[in-house]
Amino acid sequence: MNFTIVLSMLLYCSLILAQDDVNVPETERTSETQSCFPDMCEFLKEFGAIKEKQRVMETRLKDSETRLKDSETRLKDSENQILELKSKEKTMVVFSAAAGGSGHTGPFDTDKTLVYRVVKTNIGNAYSQSTGTFTAPVPGIYYFTFFYNAAGSQRVSLTLMKNLQAVVKTTDNSTSYDGADNGGNAVFLQLQQGDQLYMHLHANSHVRADSFTTTFSALLVRQFEQ
Incomplete structure (x- = not known):
């Protein structure tokens, strides 16, 4: 009241x-x-x-x-x-693919983009199975690796390309006494959204075409703000 x-x-x-x-x-x-x-x-x-x-x-x-x-x-x-x-943290980019097929890919008279047709993992869909090209979906730090197996009697020359520029490569010359060769390389790269990376198989070289030994992989380590 x-x-x-x-x-x-x-x-x-x-x-x-x-x-x-x-x-x-x-x-x-x-x-x-x-x-x-x-x-x-x-x-x-x-x-x-x-x-x-x-x-x-x-x-x-x-x-x-x-x-x-x-x-x-x-x-x-x-x-x-x-x-x-x-x-x-929502953007995850992980891919790994193998060359696929049987026998060997190459040698060719000119450089070729090596297409890895057997996709093991492709989280984020950054890798194109039809063109062999990886396109960075977001800016950040990426880790790339590639490995090969090839007959020792033939030359091997593989280069990781970024937007038409060579980044790192692996090579092996032919020998008469070496039955098979294995090699590879790896690199961390800072990429911008839309950067394209792919593997060049150079002229007069070859790699084994199977689902296990010749591979190409990438991982987004850290994403940057756009």
Whole structure:
């Protein structure tokens, strides 16, 4: 109950009592006052105590609301951080493929892009099985490896190309006494989105064509923000 309303009620009661007391003897008015006002004073005390309790409860409620808002803000910040981390980690690029076929690929009169047709893994679909080209889907640090097996009687020359530029290579000259050759190379590269990498099998060289020994692989190690 509003304190102003209570005071108005008290004032109204006092006026009524004053009007009623005009024709009442002094002794009766004193007796009525003593019986009425102590109860009213007690009521006012109780009312004041209730108002104080209400104020305390409102303060506590406001503090609780403030703490709840702070908790909601921290929770929202945590959710945003989690979403940001997930966004950064959602891109996974891993591929590995083998030359496929049987016998040998090459030798050719000119350089050829070696197409690895047996795809072991292609998470992110960055490698094209039809062209033999790996296209970087996001900027970052990538790790590339390639290995070969070939007959020793023929020359081997393989080069990892990036946008028409040679990066790293492996070679082996033909010998009359070496029945088979194995070799390979590896490199970390910082790539931009859209960079293309592929393997050149150079003219007058060959590699074994199977699903196990001549392979080309890549892995996105760390993605950069675009």
